[in-house]
Amino acid sequence: MNLNLLQTLKMAISSILSNKMRSFLTMLGVIIGVSAVIILVSVGEGSAKSVTERIESLGTNLLTVNIMGRGALTSVTYDEVKEFSSFPGVDKVAPSQTSSTTVKYGNKKMDSASLESTTMDYLDVLNYELSGGRFLIESDLTNRQRVAVIGKEIIDELFPFQNPLGESITISGQKFTIVGTLKEKGSSMGGSGDNKVIIPITVGLRLSGDTGIRTIYVQAVSAEQVETAELYINNFLTRKFKDEGNYRVFNQTQMLSTMSEVTGTLTAMLGGIAGISLLVGGIGIMNIMLVSVTERTREIGIRKALGAKHSDILIQFLIEALVISCLGGAIGVAVGISGSVLVSKLVGFSTVVSVNMLLIASLFSILVGIAFGIYPANKAALLNPIDALRYE
Amino acid sequence: MALIEIENLCKSYVMGEIELEVLKHINLNIEANEFVSIVGPSGSGKSTLMNILGCLDTPTQGKYRLDGIDVGSMHGRKLAELRNRKIGFVFQSFNLLPRLTALENVELPMVYRGAQSREQREKAVSALEMVGLGDRLHHRPAELSGGQQQRVAIARAIVGEPAIILADEPTGNLDSASGKEVMELLQRLNRDGATLIVITHDLEIAQKAERQIFIRDGVMTEARKEMTT
Structure with a gap:
């Protein structure tokens, strides 16, 4: 050329x-x-x-246990979940029972809010932060106090111009006092993290009439201990259900992949x-x-x-x-x-x-x-x- | 050794099942610095002869040697190089590239020769000056008259210092005054040493040449001008 x-x-x-x-x-x-x-x-x-x-913001030492099925035979009770805390490698345990509910305040109403019954460890295990007030405490659970901590979406909907702390909301005909508010978290898979009303699990179980817990969040002591914790939880659940198909334990690495x-x-x-x-x-x-x-x-x-x-x-x-x-x-x-x-x-x-x-x-x-x-x-x-x- | 040696050259085309013989046993020698005209009616085969002389086509049979090089055995790339170095074409319809300026048009043969940009420019400018268009370097063909366009084409033909200038009806698209100018320019270049072959059907132009080649039905005859001294 x-x-x-x-x-x-x-x-x-x-x-x-x-x-x-x-x-x-x-x-x-x-x-x-x-x-x-x-x-x-x-x-x-x-x-x-x-x-x-x-997913990473939840921490790499989080384990999520999902129990499939209904009834006493195929679910864990709150007392059994408490045992999880004693397993090696486990730091904190937050059982969770969720349902969709209607929240009322005065003449305002919010449909399909997510009602989550859990314990005081929930805040740490799932990396929520408070924007005001306090989270659930030990005495709320033991005394079955009707208190609630609400998320950003609920605040925006029901309390657009006022401080919700100390106010009473009605859930399934029961009055709950708002003791704390959550910072905005954004949505992740599994829905919004802000459309949430958190109440003590002891109250929640009574409210729903269902003693079975189907979701348990477990925080391991460290990322290295995740496998140990997973092993013990697996052991426990296999012994209880005799069938590995009835539950699933996810760790964040699996979730990520x-x-x-x-x-x-x-x-x-x-x-x-x-x-x-x-x-x-x-x-x-x-x-x-x-x-x-x-x-x-x-x-x-x-x-x-x-x-x-x-x-x-x-x-x-x-x-x-x-x-x-x-x-x-x-x-x-x-x-x-x-x-x-x-x-x-x-x-x-x-x-x-x-x-x-x-x-x-x-x-x-x-x-x-x-x-x-x-x-x-x-x-x-x-x-x-x-x-x-x-x-x- | 003559500049052009053609020996028993035949050219035929196959059209379907018929083989059409366009040129029949042509023998022709042209010396350097000659002025030869090739005359014939349309369909006589003179265009085919021009194409072969201009290395655009190759003979079916026979020999064509240009400046000592056997053209008959060449193809594609070699033929293109030969055209570039040995032939300067002047066409009836000028065939300048409309988007290029006069200077760029004249530079083209040098571009395809791979010349350096400065050398290209200098040679193109001096070729345009030689045809009297030194003041029209940056005009596009559309901005020039027919006679000027043909002179640009002549400058393009001579810029590479080819062995022969091959002009196909160079005055065919021009009025008689510009036609006369263009013929005078070509003859001047011939007197200055260029070998000139003009293909025409205009006998008046043909008679300006020292030798006239007639082609009719693919057969060649020749008449040599009486030298008036």
């Missing part, structure tokens, strides 16, 4: 500029493709990151869909390049008569396709980054634009240029100069 690359580039740009509207529309396919890849993948990665962070599998699949799917639009953009380039080759048949003939070789013409048209796809790719990256910033403002979690992804998106747009430019370019290069010169 004798042809000076810089000169070819100049020629390609001047030919692209000579047909601005068409070039722009062709580029648009690549712009949309690349920006869609960046936006969608950044949303996928962002949501994966926020889920991971939330399950979640990252799910979000990874999601991200790949989003990326794949966006990749298809990039492919369509590539076909647009091929289409326009084929038109361009036909239109410029005479030019190709002239160039060949003046001594342009097969490779010269090939490279000329290939570079034209590449300039379109790379320029489209560059604009697409810019649009994609600003788009993902915009999306993160709209959906409320931060999207993640990784350098890797930008590289892949740019590389892909170059590849699209080559893959879809090579056929038209080769078609141009193969033209017979005699026929091409005669072409009107």
Whole structure:
């Protein structure tokens, strides 16, 4: 190849500029493709990151025990849960019984609030923080005090303009005094962490008439002790149920890997869909390049008569396709980054634009240029100069 | 050794099942610095002969040696290089690239030769000056008259110092005044040492040449001008 690359580039740009509207529309396919890849993948990665962070914020030494089934035979009682505290490796235990309920305050009413009956360890085990008042204390449980600690959503709904502390709310016809309020926690899998009314478990069990506890949060002494604690709890439950299918013990590591599998699949799917639009953009380039080759048949003939070789013409048209796809790719990256910033403002979690992804998106747009430019370019290069010169 | 040696050259095309013989047993020698015209009606085969002379096409049979190089055995890349170095084309319809300026058009053959940018520019400028368009370097073809466009094309033909200038109906698209100018320019280049081959059906132009080659139905005859001294 004798042809000076810089000169070819100049020629390609001047030919692209000579047909601005068409070039722009062709580029648009690549712009949309690349920006869609960046936006969608950044949303996928962002949501994966926020889920991971939330799980990690619970601490890596958390164990969650879920009991399946109903009735005394297939559930644990509050007294049995208390035994968990004595297992090696276990630091704190928070049994939990949840149900959906209606909370009333004066003439205000909030439906489908989550009523959670638990113990004083709950706050530490699940990393909640108080914004005011106090949490449940030992005497609340032993004396079956009708006290409640409420989450941010409940406060906003029932006490928009006043301090809820000391006020009475009605749950299932019983009055509860609000002794504490929780700081905002945000939602995680398993629903909102703020739409919550927490009451002493001794009160809750009576209220529901069900002595079975189906969820137990266990905090291990340290991350290293998680396995020991898990082993003892497993032992205990196997002995009780004689069947491992009746319960499940999760630790956070398992939870993390399950979640990252799910979000990874999601991200790949989003990326794949966006990749298809990039492919369509590539076909647009091929289409326009084929038109361009036909239109410029005479030019190709002239160039060949003046001594342009097969490779010269090939490279000329290939570079034209590449300039379109790379320029489209560059604009697409810019649009994609600003788009993902915009999306993160709209959906409320931060999207993640990784350098890797930008590289892949740019590389892909170059590849699209080559893959879809090579056929038209080769078609141009193969033209017979005699026929091409005669072409009107 | 002549600049162009053509020996028993035949060219035929296969159209479906019929083999069409376009050129039949052509023998032709052209010396350096000659001015030769090739005359014939349309369909006579003169365009085919021009294409072969210009290394755009290869003969089916026979020998064509240009400047000592056997063209018949060449293909693709080699043929392109040969065109670039040995042939300067002038076409009836000028065939300038409309998006390029006069200077850029003239530079093209040098671009494909891989010349350095400075050398390219200098040679292109001096070629344009030689055809009297030193003040039109940055005009695009659309901004030039027909005669000026053809002179740009001639500058493009001579910029690479080719062995032959091959002009195909160079005055065909021009009014008689510009046509006369263009012929005078070509003849001047011939007097200055260029080998000139003009393909035409205009006998008046053909008669300006020292040798006239007639082609009819693929067969060649020749007339040599009486030298008036």
